[in-house]
Every structure is written in structure tokens, then in C-alpha cells.
Amino acid sequence: MWEFLSRLFGRENEASKVAAKERLRLVLVHDRTTVSPCLLETLKEELLDVISKYMEIDQAGFEVNIEQGDDSMALVANIPIKEMKRALSRTKN
Amino acid sequence: MPGKALVITSGKGGVGKTTTTANLGLGLALRGHKVALVDADTGLRNLDVVMGLENRIVYDLVDVIEGNCRLAQALIRDKRTRNLVLLPTAQSKEKDAVKPEQMKELVKQLKDEFDYILIDSPAGIEHGFRNAVAGADEAIIVTTPEVAAVRDADRIIGLLEASGLYDPSLIINRVRPDMVRRGDMMDIDDIIEILAIPLLGVVPDDEGIIISTNRGEPVVLNGRCRSGEAFNNIVRRLEGEEVPFLDMRGDGLLEKLKRLVGLR
Numbered sequence A: 001m002w003e004f005l006s007r008l009f010g011r012e013n014e015a016s017k018v019a020a021k022e023r024l025r026l027v028l029v030h031d032r033t034t035v036s037p038c039l040l041e042t043l044k045e046e047l048l049d050v051i052s053k054y055m056e057i058d059q060a061g062f063e064v065n066i067e068q069g070d071d072s073m074a075l076v077a078n079i080p081i082k083e084m085k086r087a088l089s090r091t092k093n
Numbered sequence B: 001m002p003g004k005a006l007v008i009t010s011g012k013g014g015v016g017k018t019t020t021t022a023n024l025g026l027g028l029a030l031r032g033h034k035v036a037l038v039d040a041d042t043g044l045r046n047l048d049v050v051m052g053l054e055n056r057i058v059y060d061l062v063d064v065i066e067g068n069c070r071l072a073q074a075l076i077r078d079k080r081t082r083n084l085v086l087l088p089t090a091q092s093k094e095k096d097a098v099k100p101e102q103m104k105e106l107v108k109q110l111k112d113e114f115d116y117i118l119i120d121s122p123a124g125i126e127h128g129f130r131n132a133v134a135g136a137d138e139a140i141i142v143t144t145p146e147v148a149a150v151r152d153a154d155r156i157i158g159l160l161e162a163s164g165l166y167d168p169s170l171i172i173n174r175v176r177p178d179m180v181r182r183g184d185m186m187d188i189d190d191i192i193e194i195l196a197i198p199l200l201g202v203v204p205d206d207e208g209i210i211i212s213t214n215r216g217e218p219v220v221l222n223g224r225c226r227s228g229e230a231f232n233n234i235v236r237r238l239e240g241e242e243v244p245f246l247d248m249r250g251d252g253l254l255e256k257l258k259r260l261v262g263l264r
């Protein structure tokens, strides 16, 4: 009965507008945070500078990327360490 | 005081920029303002036919910029009101025949003489878009209640900011109350929530627009048309008046029943 009523009043079709809004929301999450390769490269260089103060990094394997999930994004960095800086590890102890 | 230059833009093509430019321009002129319409869609000239002025064109925007004629010679006076002129663009030239700096200068000149300069932007985000926004003080974004159009509008908001045009306002065109009521079309609140910019107007999908465009007579001339009324309301909002938005939910069966049994 309820089903009949809701069909009569067009409730059943609400899906299409809801779907439109949801898809739009997701696609805009992505659009709005699109990062240019150039910006990513600058970020990478600055990260390298900072981290190099504390440890020696394998520059060839150093990677920074934006990863896109279904409804989330993450900045993912892979930073292989060659060696901790001896001077620093000593002062810490 | 110099006039105000408004660019009408959208990102996505075919959402109603030219129709909006023609109607707001004529509407403003009929209410006593001096208005210049600039067609910035070089290579795809449209505004002249929508305005019904295509037979009067001698010179165009590219002629002015290339120095083939003076600006005043290229301005076509409207047949309905002396307050309105159209600066058509070239149909046979490439979009890059004009540079943003040149557009800026041209719009500046127009601002000395007119209260409103409405610039009809081409679709897209390339050269033509940059020309269209170059001389503008404010932007009006036109969208339809569809995913792709709203997405492109969002992109345009960002690009406008990058060109120093903050706080654009939004016109939602081709709304179908019957579909909104059924839940098959995003409604005004949905779109405003997503784009987060102020709403300037809502224009219903209306076959009257196609009929009036066939005749070259913008629909603002017809007060009985719902879309004409919508454009007239936008004109008054541009003048600073507060005008309520047309109710796009209309009266569905459910609403009628509810009212009948006293639920609202």
C-alpha cells in the first residue's frame, strides 16, 4: 500500500536527484583538490630539504603522490631512509 | 561615474549564456539604463540573431581592434529601445584575433558611455573565455540543474578567482518544476549548497524562449511568459531591488492534496 502511495506521489523517483547530487559532490571533491605536477614537485623538494636535516634519504626512491579514494584523498609519501644522521641521534640520547 | 561590466559565463556550452545576455540587456535598457552588449564568442557569432539585429551588422569587434573602424561605428542600435547597443563579433575570424589586453581597453571605453556592459562569453575555459573576463568587473555564472553543468560552473568559479573576479552570482536556467517535484532534478537549494555562491535568479525551462528566439525578440518583451518574468526579476535584482524567487516546486498533486486536507 505504501509503495503504491509513494509511487502515486512520485517518491520512488527521488533516486535520480539524490544520485545526481551525490555524484556531483564526489566529483567536486576531486576537481577542487587537483594538484598540479609543478606544485607537487615543489612540495617534494621542500620536504626533501626538511627531512634531510634529520636523516639521509635515498633520493631516487623518494615519491610523493596524491591518492584518490572513493570519497577521500590522501597525500602519500614513500621516503626510503639510507641512514640516520649520527650527530642527531646522539644528541637525542 | 563609469558603468559596470558584467561577464556572463558558464564553462559548459549551451546552458543559456547568450539567451541570458540578450534578455538582461534588453530588460535593463527598457528600464532606462544605457546598455552595451558585447559578443565575445568570436567565430561563433550568436547574440546578433538572438537579438534580431543580424541584418544591421557592418563592422564588428575585430574591426574595432584592428583599427578598421571606430568603436562608435561598430555599435548597432537596437530597434526597440535607443538605450541599447550591440557590439557584434567577427564570424570569420579565429578566437585569437583578439587579446585580453585589447578587450580590457575596449570595455573600458564602453564604460565611459554606458551604465551596463554585458559580455557574452563563449563556452570553455580557453582564449575566448579569458578575453571575455578580461574587462569585466563582475561575473554572472549560468548553469542548468545537471551534473556536468554544475561541475563546470564550479571550475569556472575557481578560474574567475584566478583572474581577480571574486563573488560571482548564479543564474540557474532551464529548471523544470515538474521534474523537481518528482525528485528527478536537483533543486535550487541543492545547487546553491554545492556551489556556495549567491543566487541571482532562476529561469524555468520554457518553450516561449525558443519561440521568441525564432523571432529575434527576447522573451523579456513578453511579460506573460514565466521565463520573461524570471528575467525581469533578475533585472530588478541587478538594480538592487529585493525580489522573491519564483517558486519552482509549483503545485504538485501532493501539495494540492495537503492543502485540501489542511496540512499546510
Ligand SMILES: Nc1ncnc2c1ncn2[C@@H]1O[C@H](COP(=O)(O)OP(=O)(O)OP(=O)(O)O)[C@@H](O)[C@H]1O
Pocket (backbone or CB within 6 Å): B010, B012, B013, B014, B015, B016, B017, B018, B019, B020, B041, B046, B121, B122, B123, B173, B174, B175, B203, B204, B205, B206, B207, B209, B210, B213, B227
Ligand atoms: N530557459 C530556457 N528554456 C528553453 N530553452 C532555452 C532556455 N534557455 C536557453 N534555451 C535554449 O537553449 C539553447 C542554447 O541557449 P544559448 O545559445 O543561450 O546557450 P549558450 O550558453 O549561449 O550556448 P553556447 O555555449 O553555445 O554559446 C538555445 O536554443 C536556447 O533557445
Ligand SMILES: [Mg+2]
Pocket (backbone or CB within 6 Å): B017, B018, B019, B041, B046, B120, B121, B122
Ligand atoms: Mg552563446
